[in-house]
Amino acid sequence: xxxxxxxxxxxxxxxxxxxxxxxxxxxxxxxxxxxxxxxxxxxxxxxxxxxxxxxxxxxxxxxxxxxxxxxxxxxxxxxxxxxxxxxxxxxxxxxxxxxxxxxxxxxxxxxxxxxxxxxxxxxxxxxxxx
Numbered sequence: 436x437x438x439x440x441x442x443x444x445x446x447x448x449x450x451x452x453x454x455x456x457x458x459x460x461x462x463x464x465x466x467x468x469x470x471x472x473x474x475x476x477x478x479x480x481x482x483x484x485x486x487x488x489x490x491x492x493x494x495x496x497x498x499x500x501x502x503x504x505x506x507x508x509x510x511x512x513x514x515x516x517x518x519x520x521x522x523x524x525x526x527x528x529x530x531x532x533x534x535x536x537x538x539x540x541x542x543x544x545x546x547x548x549x550x551x552x553x554x555x556x557x558x559x560x561x562x563x564x565x
Contacts, residue, residue, distance in 0.1 A: 454472060454475040454476065454556075455469055455470070455471045455475065456469065456470060456475050456478065456479075457469060457470075458470040458474075458478070459478060459482075461481070461485075473556040473557045473559065475530075476528070476530050476552070476554045476556060476559075477552075477561075479528055479530075480525060480528075480531070480552055480561055481561075483498065483499060483500055483524050483525060483527075483528070484500050484502075484521070484524070484525075484561075484563050486498065486499035487499055487500070487501070487502065487503050488500055488501045488524065489501070497527050498527065499524060500520055500521060500524035501520050501524075502517075502565050505517065505520075505546075505565065510541050513539075513541070513546055513565075514539050514541075514546075517539055517546060517548055517565065518537055518539070521534065521537065521548065521550070521563070522534050522537075525552065530554050530555050530556065531552060531553070531554050532553045532555060533553040534551070534552060534553070535550065535551045535553055536549075536551045537549070537550035538550070545565060546564070546565045547563075547564050547565075548562070548563045548564075548565065549561070549562045
């Protein structure tokens with residue numbers, strides 16, 4: 436038997452989910468309250484960039500950023516891949532619309548990446564050392 440019913444000709448509206456989450460203090464390793472809006476997205480970006488993709492079973496395969504495999508690679512490869520991997524990791528979050536002004540500065544064995552995160556709540560600058 437084929438099920439009947441459903442929404443028929445009704446128009447479905449997309450509802451924006453709240454972004455309230457626990458505020459983390461990464462230095463003390465403690466939860467210090469709650470955050471929402473732009474601060475919640477800032478924290479999500481920080482967590483995504485700190486989490487190596489495919490490493491922790493608690494996260495799905497679309498969470499985190501693949502940065503460890505760039506260690507020891509050529510500067511040209513690192514520049515290209517850092518840009519792509521950061522964009523791919525962060526744009527998984529529906530609250531993030533774009534990553535702009537991404538610059539990579541190579542400094543010996545490390546790379547310093549700075550960029551602007553464009554979100555539905557506003558924009559902010561981010562810096563990550565790899």
